[in-house]
Every structure is written in C-alpha cells, then in structure tokens.
Amino acid sequence: MYKYDHFDQSIVDARVAEFRDQVNRRIAGEITEDQFKPLRLMNGLYLQLHAYMLRVAIPYGTLDSRQMRMLAHIARKYDRDYGHFTTRQNIQYNWIKLEECADLLEELATVEMHAIQTSGNCIRNISSDQYAGAAADEVADPRPWAELLRQWSTFHPEFSYLPRKFKIAVIASPEDRAAMRLHDIGLELVRQNGELGARVFVGGGMGRTPMIAPEINPFVKADDLLSYIEACLRVYNRYGRRDNIYKARIKILVHEIGADEYRRQVAEEFAHVKTLGIDPPLAELERISAFFAPPAFDAADVEPDRSDPDFAVWLDQNVKPHKQAGYAIVNISLKPIGGIPGDATSAQIDVMADLAEQYGFDELRVTHAQNIVLPHVAKRDLHAVWQALREADLAHANLDLISDIIACPGLDYCSLANARSIPVAQKIATRFADMDRQRDLGELKLKISGCINACGHHHAGHIGILGVDRKGVENYQLTFGGSGAEDVSIGKIIGPGFDEDGVVDAVEKATEVYKTLREGDERFIDTYRRVGLEPFKEAIYG
C-alpha cells in the first residue's frame, strides 16, 4: 500500500483548506451556485435529486482497513449509515450536507484520502485490476504505475479544463478485469526483452457513443510514460471537440481523425515534450513500487474442508486462485438478492475492514463490478472469513452470475437519469434467486444504466439494459453481446424496448434460449456469439 509522505499530505491538506474556503464563500452568499458549481464539481460534490452527493476517490481501488473504517465512520456520521461503491472503484455518499462537507474531507485526509478530481472535466481517479499483486497472470503489479499517474494528474495545471472528463485504467495481465479498453486511455503493462513498459490504448469509452480504444503505441518505456501521456492529453486538450458536449470525449477525436493520424500527432508532440524534463527519474517509480512489495506470505498450502455445502459453493464461486501457494483471493459480493448493487452499511464496511486486518494483510480492493476483494487470504483462514461474512450478510456466492448486477444509481438518486435502475436489478435478482439456477446459467454479466451516459456499463454487459424515457414512461432497451473483458465488445440493441416487468421476462426468455442452445461449457456470451441474435429475438418477440 502506498503511504503518503509530507509532500502528499500537504497537498491533500491544502485542498481541504481551499474547499472549506470555497464552501464558506458559498454559504455566506459571496458566490452564487453558478460560480460554486465548477468548484464543487472539481471535488466530487454533485447536487442530485434530493441532496448533495459526494464521491470519494479510492485510487486504483486499493485501501487498507484504517481507510475502510473511515469510510464506515463517514457513512455513520455524515450520511444515512451506508455508502455506495461505484463502477470506478470509488465510493459515493448520497445524503451529504454542504455545511459538513469540509469537516468530512478533513477527516478523510487523516487517513490519506480525498475527493480530488472525482468529477469535473479533468483526469479522474485512475482505475486498475482488483487482483493486482495477487493475480497469477500479471507481469507486474500495475499499481505503482497507477500511483505515478495519480500524482502526475493531481492538479495538473494544463489539463484541468479538458473538453470532457478523462478516465485512465492500468492493468498488467492479459486477462482484463478493469474494462481497460473502454477507458479514455487504457494501459496494459507488458515486458519486452525483460523491460517493463506499457501498451497504450486511446479513445475507448461507453456513454452514448461506445467505442473500443485502438492501440496507439505498442510499448512506452517507464521513463517515457508521463511525457507520452502528457502528449496524448495535449493533443486532446487542443483538438478535442468543444462545440458539442456529446462529442467532446477523446474517443470522438480519435475516431474522427483516425487512430493513425492521432498516433502521428501524439508522436510529434511527444518528441517535443520529451525534451522538457517532465519525467521523474526511475528512482521515483522504484520508491513507489517498494510500497507495493508482496506481503510476507508464509501459510502452508492446505485445501479447505469442503464438507459444508454452502461454504463449498462460495469457495467455487467467489474465491479465486492466488499467485502464491497457500493463499486465495476472496471476492465479497455486494449483491444480495433484492438489494441495491454496490451498497454497504457502515457495519458491513467495518466487518470487511476487520477481516482485512485479521486475515488479509490489511488490504482491500473495490472492483468496477461494485464488489469488494480481500486479495491475500490464507487458504486455512477461508472458512473463518466465510463465517464472519455470512454473519454480516456478505457471503452471497454469486460472483459473475446473473444476480451480480452492475447498476448505476438511476432515477432513484441521479439528476441525469431517465429511468430507475435499482428496482430492475432487484427484480431480476429476485427472479433468479435460486442459486442452483444461477450457477447452472454460469458466468452472465448483466449491467444496467438508467440513461444514455452508461454509468452502469450496459454496453459491456453480456446482457445490457438501458433505461430511457419514452413519453414520460420508463422504457428499457435490451442489448446482448457486450464485454468489458479481454474479449471486449459492444452490445447490440436487440429490438423494441420493454416496461419494467417486460424486461425481466425478456431476460428470463434469453436465458432459456441459451440453456437450450449452449454447447459444452459455453457461457451465455459464447453461445450468443456463435448463434447470433435470431433465436433469442424469436423467443423474446416471436
């Protein structure tokens, strides 16, 4: 885990003081809401349907138990006793009072946390693989690179008024658990002749025009990284569209001028930027990397006792192999049947913090699928961890199954939404509540967005649901065939939309078609890709 030094701490502390001053000026009436808006948005504070919502950054989704407990404390003290983990590995609080906001941030700063750049047209929180440091297939831990980028992007003077928001993901495995190519910039760490560098993808994204990022550079060396990314951003800042908010993301620029021309412009800018000396020495990456050294693994490689069938199901579904013998990766599902995807109570957050401290080398991760991970748990402790999770209603064995739904907050909270997402997620999970049935369906990533902005990642769902407003009535469109993984693809709309119950029925029919047509161990998406839309369409509309 990265630890702040006095430089990092002084920057975060200064930000708290600055924001306190801005809030005070707003409360005193010295600035209008219009003038305050860009300031609060730079700090993750949104005015939603019912109250202020504050988004707190969890850099690359990594935190320790002390930080996790602070998130519980904030939920208890400043919100209604719960928090909402988001698809960008952050946490949101939905019921924040403006006059308490600075105090909240001050408390966060005591555990090296902040809300800097969690909104606004700037470089947002850097996301990463939730299995970083634990995955057997990684070439290196991607988080030191993410931390290097976090520091570089924090209060970047040139890139704080970009045409639109900007999201960067860093992974280091061929298996993509972070939807890397659906980011404005996606980096995949690779080795070339033993040297670590980054494959750079630019111009992916979801929203109303979903696009998969093309590769712009096959290998950028560590000591060129910041210059190269700076060049990528400068070309975007200068030439990204500003005439139409819906065409302002970098994906539109890359698409309109073409990947080859964008690559050429970046290369030209890089040749210049590289002369400016903006790259830190490799010693800085080494300094950061030291914080992410593997913990002292020492557990014997023992297989857990599978005699309790509920425990065995959880092991099979939620526990993943670790690169270190004797250890495992534990996924904690925040998707109870009928619950709100990604929500956790203060008490649950505390339980997860305690388990991380007692059994998990003090580390937790937030996933883009809105779940929590304990990345390093000794296999001998798995049963104890499971029992504690079960007592806290956190042992749902549904990772990557149809009820492990990603959903945006939707019209229940969000001022941009056209339709509710949460009730649809709840109804689908309830319809498929039977665990045997879910497990029989296997991996099926279902993702729901309550508007075209696609915060619920519906484009990347094996089954995606998009809520729209049709003449004042909520209507749900279905898409099939999306994926945010290494087999990245954008889902296609299958036909006319449905009402809330209709879309639940349609999803059920699609699963029946899949069960009839699947071959071998095909997943839903494999069958869909093989047979195409027709049989599904026939069953649903026929």
Added chain:
Amino acid sequence: MVEFRYRTDEVTEQPSVTLDAFLDQSNATAVRLEPDDDARALIPFLDRLTLIEVAFPKYRDGRGYSSARILREAGYTGELRAQGDVLVDQIAFMRRCGFDSFAPEASLNPEAVARALSTYDQFYQKAADSAAPVWKLRHG
C-alpha cells in the same frame, strides 16, 4: 483591463492584433490568440513579441492553458496575458502554465487572488513555472 501583473517591465502600449493580422503584416509586437488559434504559428516570431494575449471566452474552454505552455516551452519570455472569463480559482493553474498577467472580464478580489496563489506550495508535476516538482524534491 489588466488587473494583476507579475512582471516588472513596462506595460506594452501597442494594442494586440489577431493572429491572422499578425501573420499578414507582422510588425506588430502584441498579438491576441483565440482558443482555436495554433500557438505554434507564433514560434518563429517570439523574440520580437512583447505581449501575447490569450483569450478565454468561457472559463471551461481550457485550450489557452496549452497555448501558454507551448509558448513558454518555445522560449517566449514576454508578457503572457490571460484575458476574458478568468476566475479566481483558475489563476494558480494559469500561473503554472506561464501566464504572468491577467485581464479578467469580471473584476477579481485581490485578497482572494493572493489567497488562491498561496494555497499550494507543493506541486506534483513540472510545468512552465519555476516550481520544482515533488519528485525532484524527493530525489534531488
């Protein structure tokens, strides 16, 4: 009107001309860049310019930040002025990008500007100002 100036030399009296006009006639010493002008077009002429004014018609349009850095990176040492929708909370970023004078459309409170400029004393990245980035302070 220039409200804040962080230079000691004389203010240029000559009114600034558009980039197109400058490239046509060219004996002007002051030029004004709109957001979609290419700052690099001025690079051959930097040593005879004493003022470059960069327009910010809307504070949200951040192209002027890149224009400023490009000019400073090319060695421009004359006055670099931000004009237009310039707000107090942007001045620190603008200073880091190389602006050294400010002509905000709506007058700014000098105390608030002074406070904004002194809020941060550490910076993560190297920019167009003289501040040493944190990584430099860490590693010498």
